[in-house]
Amino acid sequence: MTPGDRRTDRSTLLRLGFVRVEEAAAGIASLGPYADGLREALGRSADPDAALAALLALAEVTDRERLFAALTSDAGTCDRLLAVLGASSALAEHLRRVPQDWEELADPLLATTRPPAFALRAELLAAVGADATASEPVATLPDADAVDALRLGYRRLLLRLAARDLAHNAEVEDVAAELSDLAAATLEAALAIARTRVGDAAQDVRLAIIAMGKCGGRELNYVSDVDVVFVHEPCDGADEAVAGRTAQALASHVIRICSEQTAAGTIWPVDANLRPEGSQGPLSRTLASHRAYYERWAKTWEFQALLKARPVAGDRALGAAYREMAEPFIWQAVARPWFVEDVQAMRRRVVAHLPAQEAERQLKLGSGGLRDVEFAVQLLQLVHGRADPSIRDRGTLPALEELTRSGYVGREDGRALQDSWRFLRRLEHRIQLHRLRRTHVVPDDPDALRRIGRSLDLGRDAAAELERQWRAHRREVRRLHEKLFYRPLLGAASRLPGEGAVLSADAARARLAALGYDDPAAALRHLEALTSGLSRAAAIQRTLLPVMLQWFADAPDPDAGLLGFRRISEALGTTTWYLRLLRDEGEVAERMARVLATSRYATDLLHREPQGVRVLAEDLHPLGGAATLAEMRSVARRQPEAAGGVRAIRAVRRRELLRIAAGSLVSDADVAEVGAGLSSLTDATLEASLEVVMADLCRRRGLAEPPTRIAIVAMGRYGGAELSFGSDADVMFVHEPLPGADASRAAAYAQGVALELRRLLGLPGSDPALDLDADLRPEGRQGPLVRTLDSYAAYYASWSETWEAQALLRADAVVGDEDLRLRFTALIDPLRFPADGLDDDAVFEVRRLKARVDAERLPRGADPHTHLKLGRGGLADIEWTVQLLQMQHAGRHPELRTPRTLVALQAAASLGLLSADDAQDLVLAWRLVSRVRDAVTLVRGRPGDAVPSDARERAAVAAVLGYAPGEATEMLNDYLRATRRARAVVDRVFWG
Structure with a gap:
């Protein structure tokens, strides 16, 4: 060969698809006189290099001349064998171990015609020495020989199917149906072997094998678990218990025969976990036992699984009776009380089984994958099949065709979904054929993509075209998955042509209910x-x-x-x-x-001012107090009167409440950040409103400037920057007359400011009211609303009780005159943080007050385990414990001087006043209880102090907390666990 001939030969090999051209050239040369006849045929295979290597390996273990002569004289045999060798290394290895099986591909009748199910059954039963015409075939070969013969027979039939699929472009639904028939035949032959193992006892029981899943729907993959359910009945005169044990033995043997690895290889795993009670239930049940379970215990997903149930082996009459028994349960599932929750749980199970590293290339479970198509079709069948028997077919494609024909799916959508399903299933088949391994992940290796793409006839740049088409079909499935349920509803409602499927009003209502x-x-x-x-x-x-x-x-x-x-x-x-x-x-x-x-609270805010929808396009974290205050001051200045100014301020507050509420609903907002955001928003609202009211009162009274300084002290949860959505703002008002000002006129002015501020912020209107609660002031409701700083000092020096010192732990002077705020804080610090801590009498008094609160404040009929504020391990328990530690030790440890519960807990732990574990238990419980409290208000639209007992409200609260649908019980259990641990700490630290 001249250098030019070599270049021509090399370019020819590259054109044909060979990659390792030097090896390929040598291998083709070794074919001798058959090279010219086989070169082009090898180039038509998915992987010409692999096909050539496998062909040469096969030639070493069989009659080489007879093999090559057959390939060069019969194009059909050549294409079928090389197609298999180039696409499936597993089948190539089978031919190397059982070389005579290549001749299966030379018989045009066997290799090109899809065999009927009864023929596959007869062939595999014959392979194990069983009579296919017997009512209960029994294998006659020695056990080990029968098991190996079944494996070799199965692989031989699989080889014929793969050749027809690869070389003759068999329809994917025909391939899937034949694979299902082959699985059914294998189960029948395995049962024949099992009868031999069990012996005469097998005659005392009738056993039927029901295929579920893809096998039941006649849409099996090349490599897949085969899902089954076993059902049995004792024969006439047989003892029921003995028959049950025999059925269990037969079922166990069938599973082992199909699943175990032997010298002849393996077939596939048999999975019986779809049976009643799953892996915990008996392997086989009688018909009556199945019926009793489905009547009392089965969940929706189990009825969805029954959609695919099909008798495939064993006693045919019993199998038919099982199907007849199960049929009514399937079509009643949509009327079950928890149908929607069970459907959502099914979706979660799909997602849960999807490894994160595979998500983007998952063909089956990923977004836009096969499961999306199958799930949507099955759910449509469950919803509408109760009233329409025409859509009850077990197979995905036939069911989709009927759904389309009957108007439940639009024609164009139905065709598009069928095309995508066919493409995805063909792709899945090609991926699994290579090594005959159970996988649903599209490889990212370029060589693998090229091999698969060529096997699908995707042209010269097969790898890139495969990626393009696969992604296009994924997008289409994802789009259609959304449309299948919802767009036909619009067509039914709007009655416009071209809006998808034409649902009747009854069908639309059924779908909405589902x-x-x-x-x-x-x-x-x-x-x-x-x-x-x-x-x-x-x-x-x-x-x-x-x-x-x-x-x-x-x-x-x-x-x-x-x-x-x-x-x-x-x-x-x-x-x-x-x-x-x-x-x-x-x-x-x-x-x-x-x-x-989800939220009546946030919905009410939107209804008050629909323009607030704009907020949902913005960052939903709480804005800083300075920015909010600047905006409030700006909008208030544009109003000529105080009432208008405060309304404008309240409008900004409403918008920011919506921002914080929406952030809590759509993201995992930290409860401490929410509390701080709500408190900061209240600071800004009070600051801006106080300025407006003071200026307006000066104007109305003809004053050039205010006669007194005014400050507002935040108390309670507001003072701790721990407001919830349903909290009032606990405050105290303090003022100090300016030098030379008349004390009585200054007091009257301060009183007027406080009253007007409370009135304007509490007025009914389009924006939520802000109620200012001043009951924590000295002498409570009987005392003056506003006091001077000196009056506070005199009261605390002479009359203050332990509970008032404790209340001042949460005091934070946040609004108004800055100097007055600082001096008020300096006034109360020695009272709330005593230098010598608390003596035993004071500790006793704190505990006595807590015991009284526990006994008297819990509402009648309230459950102490689920009351958020006063329940065991609730907010009061945790906060009183923290406050006792502060009064005992903050005089010596400045780190404890904070109105914030979580900060104080962290400080107590760092000082060794609490163990790290105890502090963690209190922190976790406080966070969870506070989150539940916020969630209750968001869901109900009004405050609530208990975990809801209503199932829907509890589910909504769980959803706000980030639990998946159907996990309300898990939420409650987590709550009870957290509060129980917190209560144990309270018992040791507060009461100990």
């Missing part, structure tokens, strides 16, 4: 109001609502979400920015759906 809407008829009316007509707004709503309906359905109260969305949309319908914001900013629409379907 999605969790308590009032489907009202929901349908809302949809009609939002989407009917030809306006631009209606058109945008029809684009938005499919995905928003899904977000509503995933939240605790879909009905409230949809109603709230309608009300806000109607209020803002004429604006230009609202729908454009929702359409173009997907995060805003999702946040809005979450807020509306």
Whole structure:
């Protein structure tokens, strides 16, 4: 060969798809006179290099001349064998170990025609020496020989199928159906071997094997677990208990025969965990036992699994009876009280089984994967199949075709989804064929992608084209998955052509009920109001609502979400920015759906001022107090009167309350940050409002300047910067007349300011009121509302009691004259942080007061385990414990001089006053109880001091806390555990 010939030969090999051209050239040369006839054929395989290497290896263990002559004389045999060798290293290895099986591909009838299920059954039963015509076939080969013969027979039949799939582009649904039939035949042959193992006892029991999952739906993969359920009945005259043990033995043998590795290889695992009670339940049950379980204990996902149930082996009459028994349960599942919660739990199980490192390349469980298609189709069947038997087919594609034909899925969507399912299944088959391993991950190796792409006839740049098509189908499945449930609802509501499937009103209401809407008829009316007509707004709503309906359905109260969305949309319908914001900013629409379907508190804020929707497009962390105060001062200055100025300030407060509430709902906001944000917002509101009221009162009384300085002292949770959404603002007012000012006139002015401030901030209006509670002042409600600094000093010197010193632990002078605030703090510090701590009498008094609070303040009928404030291990327990430590030790340890509970706890731990574990228990409980308290207010729209007993409210609270749907019980258990541990610390530290 000349150098030019070598270049030509090299370029030819590259054109044909060889990568290791030097090795390929040598290998082809070794074919001798057959080289020219095989070169082009090798180039048509998925991996020409692998096909050539496997062919040469096969030639070493079989009649070389006969093999090559057959390949060069019959193009069909050549294409089938080389297609297998180039796509599947596992089948190539099988041929090297069982070389005579290549001749299976030379028979055109066997190699090109899909065999009927009965033929596969007969062939595998014959392989183990069983009579296929017998009612209960029994294997006659020695056990080890029968097990090996079954494996070799299965692999031989799989080889024929793979050749037909690869070389003749068999329809993917035909491949999946044949794989399922082959699995059924294998189970029948395994049962024949099991009967031989059990012996004569097998004659006393009838056993049927029910295929579930993909095998039941006749859409099995090349490599997959085969899900089954076993059902048995004793034969006439047989003892029921003995028959049950025999059935268990037969089922166990079938599982082992199929699953175990032997010298002849393995087949696939048999998975019986879909049976009643899963792995904890008996392996086989009678028909009556199955029925009893499904009547009393089964969950929705188990009825969804029964959609695929199909008798495949064993006693045919018993299998048919099982299917007849199970059928009614499937179509009643949608009416179960917890249908929606169970459906959500099914979704979570899918996600939970998805390794994070595989998420982006998962073909089955990933977003836009096969499970999305199958789940959507099955759920549509469960919802509508109760009234429409035509859509009850077990297979995904047949069911999807019927759903489309019956109008539950739009025609274009149905076709697109079928195309995507076919592509994804073909891709899954090609991935698994290579090594016959169970995998659903699309490889990222370029050589593997190239091999798979070539096996799918994707052209010259097969790897890149495979990635492009796969990602396009993923996007399409993800889009259609959202549309399947929701867009047809719009078509039913708006009655416009081209809006997807044409659902009847009854079907639409059934679907809405299945999605969790308590009032489907009202929901349908809302949809009609939002989407009917030809306006631009209606058109945008029809684009938005499919995905928003899904977000509503995933939240605790879909009905409230949809109603709230309608009300806000109607209020803002004429604006230009609202729908454009929702359409173009997907995060805003999702946040809005979450807020509306979860929180009455936040929904009420939006209804008060729908323009607040803009906030959802912004950062939802609390703004700094300085920025909020500057804005409040600016808007107040534009108003001519105090009432208008305070209204403007309250409007800013309303917006910022919405920001903080939305942040708590859509992100994992830290409860301490929320409390500090609410407290800082209250500071700014009081500061700006105090300035407005003081200036207005000066103007009305003809004063050039205020006659007295005024400060506001935050108390309680407000003083600790730990406000919750439902908290009032506990305050005390202090003033100090300016030098030369008349004391009585100064006092009257200060009293007027305090009263007007409370009135204007508490007025009913479009913005939430801010109630100022001054009951913690000296002498309580009987004492003056405002005192001078000297009056406070005189009172605390002469009359102060232990509880007042304790209350001052949470005092923080935050608003008004800065110098007065500092001097008030200096006044109360010796009282609340006594230098010598507390004597025994004072400690006794604190404990006596706490005991009285526990006995008298807990509302009648309240559960002490779940009361947030006064319950065992609740806020009062934790805060009183911290405050006792502060009064005992803060005089000597400045680190404890803080009104904030968490800061004081950390300081107590660092000083050794609490063990690290005790401090951690108190911190965790305080955080959780405070979060639950916030969540209760957000959900109900009003404060609440107990974990809700209502199931829906408790589920909503759990959702706000970040628990998944259906995990309200886990939330309650976590709460009880945390408070129980906190109470143990309180018993040791406070009461000990």
